[in-house]
Amino acid sequence: MNYYSSQKYMQRKILFSLAILPLLLISGSVTVFGQANITNATSALNQTEVSSNPNNEIIQLIDSGIASINNGDNDGAKKSFYQAELALEDKPDLSSVEKQIEASLKALKDSDTKASIMHAEEAKKNLI
Structure with a gap:
């Protein structure tokens, strides 16, 4: 019974890890994508300010x-x-x-x- 419960525990642990892994990867991708969009928007704003400057x-x-x-x-x-x-x-x-x-x-x-x-x-x- 002890062997059976430890094997069951390991299976649950592996399944839980496999279920959580995609969620962690997706949440990291969203963060990186959001940062890239902010950087691109800031760059575009700076270029607009320089190109529209009369001087x-x-x-x-x-x-x-x-x-x-x-x-x-x-x-x-x-x-x-x-x-x-x-x-x-x-x-x-x-x-x-x-x-x-x-x-x-x-x-x-x-x-x-x-x-x-x-x-x-x-x-x-x-x-x-």
Whole structure:
């Protein structure tokens, strides 16, 4: 009787485990799927904000200048920052951004790439 009850107990344990396993797998899949949808929705929202920003061209010029500095191309960075500054000439409401770009150019002329990037990033923050 003892052997029979322990064998019955093992069978129940195995059947219970087999019944629970699919439920655990399904619940894990739903969680992962939900997280993926949230990530995709957030990415789409961020892309919409950037593409609908009226200052997108200036932001791209600033990004290009920063990338040029990081690649060691200070002349390319100066060109991008000058173009960004020209684009800002027609926008008096963005005079603080223009001053940041001017400060970035001055720092670049003084070979201070860290300060140049810092000013460019600050200008970009004010555009977003």
